[in-house]
Amino acid sequence: GAVVSQHPSWVICKSGTSVKIECRSLDFQATTMFWYRQFPKQSLMLMATSNEGSKATYEQGVEKDKFLINHASLTLSTLTVTSAHPEDSSFYICSVGGGSTGSGNTIYFGEGSWLTVV
Amino acid sequence: GDSVTQMEGPVTLSEEAFLTINCTYTATGYPSLFWYVQYPGEGLQLLLKATKADDKGSNKGFEATYRKETTSFHLEKGSVQVSDSAVYFCALSSANQAGTALIFGKGTTLSVSS
Numbered sequence: 719g720a721v722v723s724q725h726p727s728w729v730i731c732k733s734g735t736s737v738k739i740e741c742r743s744l745d746f747q748a749t750t751m752f753w754y755r756q757f758p759k760q761s762l763m764l765m766a767t768s769n770e771g772s773k774a775t776y777e778q779g780v781e782k783d784k785f786l787i788n789h790a791s792l793t794l795s796t797l798t799v800t801s802a803h804p805e806d807s808s809f810y811i812c813s814v815g816g817g818s819t820g821s822g823n824t825i826y827f828g829e830g831s832w833l834t835v836v
Numbered sequence: 837g838d839s840v841t842q843m844e845g846p847v848t849l850s851e852e853a854f855l856t857i858n859c860t861y862t863a864t865g866y867p868s869l870f871w872y873v874q875y876p877g878e879g880l881q882l883l884l885k886a887t888k889a890d891d892k893g894s895n896k897g898f899e900a901t902y903r904k905e906t907t908s909f910h911l912e913k914g915s916v917q918v919s920d921s922a923v924y925f926c927a928l929s930s931a932n933q934a935g936t937a938l939i940f941g942k943g944t945t946l947s948v949s950s
Contacts, residue, residue, distance in 0.1 A: 750935035
């Protein structure tokens, strides 16, 4: 079964509204989760590292006030796209695991979330 | 910083042709290397990986060997099928105690026709 669950898979929202995407680690506790973004026909870019109980670490060029990350528990990280605009339309995907986590050095990706802002 | 460079596509092949997708990397230390595949409208799937020099990852007829001397991890398959049509991403890891983030190449689109 799935190790990482991401929800929703598809979401359409109006420009100016906010959208929340959830990433759940189902099989093990994850102090760290990673959020990526993929624009159409482009590669996946790491957006931020979500840290349980502390602030997320954002990659250069990613607006932390626009992409709010909350990692309040060891199994859940949320990404909220605030005041969404059409240019935020993208595929967002999370990952957990690797390193010395309980995943045994295996990285697991969520199913991804397709966001369309109209 | 660390980076991954892979050949630009699209790569168009006939069924049963030989496939090579080149991937080279720049990294400090000794990263793990991965190939991921993304089928149309779907998320990422791990295809294969190698964690140290000279390791060969293999899966579903695909192979890639971790070459430290050439900093390469080229993907090969001896006979492609139409069902192999997808986007292939080469990636390297940046591991720490709490988890692993990946640095991806730009992706190579493979289109196989019958």
